[in-house]
Amino acid sequence: MSTTDTDVGGAITLTDDELYPYITHDGTRRRLSGPGLPCEGTLVGFGTLREHGLRRVADLAVDAERLAGELQDQLVIGALRSFDRDLEAIVLDGATGKVSTAHLHPNPAPMDLSPLAPSLEALLRFAAATEELTASRGQFASQGAGFGPKAVTEVSDRLAAVFDGVAGAAGDEVPAFWRMAALIRPLARIAGPGEGLVLDLPKRLLDEEFGTGEIMCFEDVDFPTALTHEPTRRFLRETGLPENGFVFQLDTEVPLPALSEYYADERPGDFTADELPDTADRLIRLGYLLEDTNLVVDGTTGAVLAWSEPDLTLRPLNADISTLAFTLWLLHREKSLDAAHDLTDAYEQLAATMTQTLATVDPLACDPTPAAPGDDGWRYWPEIFEDRAGGSLYA
Structure with missing residues (x-):
């Protein structure tokens, strides 16, 4: 295989000898022998073509004879990308030029193809x-x-x-x-840059999405002294949060407690001071994501975090209260779109699209880079989007 300066973003090209006998479609041959394909991209990557050349699905299957004939000759040329990894293989029909995606396991039988593009040019x-x-x-x-x-x-x-x-x-x-x-x-x-927060949500955005009676706003008397981050206080006063965000339940008991106060008052004896985060006195509990995962905001910085009880780990959740609200809005909006367009028929692709969309607004919410000692890089939102069994994306 010949490549042109792929290390600096050049194109992957193939010679006529490398195309024969796999690809007979004229337009596809012209693309691969001429302009070629980019090695890496945000959505699609063709690194496997650069590394391995053209390979048939049958060459990768343990029991190739179990595959339908048309599947055996599909050519693996790349991968559909998720936020931080390859999602599905991109396969090419050498006779028609059509491009599809497929899950390639050690033994991909049976295997379904999902249309991705009518040609490489279209892709x-x-x-x-x-x-x-x-x-x-x-x-x-x-x-x-x-x-x-x-x-x-x-x-x-x-x-x-x-x-x-x-x-x-x-x-x-x-x-x-x-x-x-x-x-x-x-x-x-939906929202531009905020003042003191990442986003400036349009007025009444949450009310219109969830219903006016479903949004709770707070008063200064509800805030503990540890909540000193004024942009967060302003957001909770003027915009508020949905009481029920599907995967988030707001704590409507006021005043909002610090995490240390919550355990001391509501669940004494469950955890010792040494088991709680060092910053528990300034972590304000807003509610819970799961029965054993608390959603908290750092009263000093405004960062939104998830405190997991089973593994005693504090992990980043969102950059701040505005991107938390955006995430809840995004999830609610997606459910409405699924009801109208059956998006969950391609569930894994939808989950990847949701994660990539959230990462555009709030990279911290999806970035698996450990942010503190004990942080294992597990991130709640990408995991909840991908949890098909949990059904968080179904209408």
């Missing part, structure tokens, strides 16, 4: 448009300063139009992964 255009949206560049550069419900609708419509145009030209429907990209990814534009 690269789909990915480029989505990445330009995320980075507010290219065809989306003019909308980089736009935030709010109107901006979300405009960007979603524009991205969908790109996908429709590319797929329609090939006589195909837009594959599920890109349909959900047009519906979910623009939701990151």
Whole structure:
């Protein structure tokens, strides 16, 4: 295989000898022998092609004869990317040029293919448009300063139009992964930068999503003295949080206690002072995520964290109260979109899209880099999105 400067982002190309006899589709041969494919990308990566060359699915299967004939000859060329890892294999039909995704296990039988693009050219255009949206560049550069419900609708419509145009030209429907990209990814534009907080949520955003009677706002008398972070206090007073965020239950008992006070008053004897976080006196308990996981905010910095009782570990949850609210809103909005568009039919791809969308707004919520001693890198939101059995993304 020949490559052109892949170490600095060049293209992966193949010679005619390397294409033969696997790929007979003219357009695909021209792409791979000419402009080639990028080695790495945010959404799709072709590193496996650079490292291994063209390989048939049958070459990777333990019992290849158990695979249907059309599956045996599919070519593994790359991977669909999640936030921090490869999600599914990207496979190519050498005769038609169509691109699909598949889960390749040591013995991939039976194996289902999910359409990803009608051609490599279409795949690269789909990915480029989505990445330009995320980075507010290219065809989306003019909308980089736009935030709010109107901006979300405009960007979603524009991205969908790109996908429709590319797929329609090939006589195909837009594959599920890109349909959900047009519906979910623009939701990151709902709020612009905040003052003292990461985000400035539109007024009444949570009320309109959850219902006015479902949002609880606090008064200064409800705040413990340890809550000194004024932007957090202001948000809790003026915007509030949903009492029931599906995976989050707000503690409506006031005043809000410090974590050390909560255990001393409500559950004396459950944990010793040495077992609680060193900062327990300034961690304000807002409620719980799971029965054994407390959601707390650092009263000094405004950081939002999760305190797990089973493993006595304090982990980052969100950058601050504004991105926590965004996350709850995003999850609620996704459920409405699933009810209308059946997004969970491609559950793993949806979970990856949700994580990538959240990471655009709040990288800390998804970054597995340990943030403190004892932090193992486990992050609540990506895990809850991916938990199909728990069904957090189902309408």
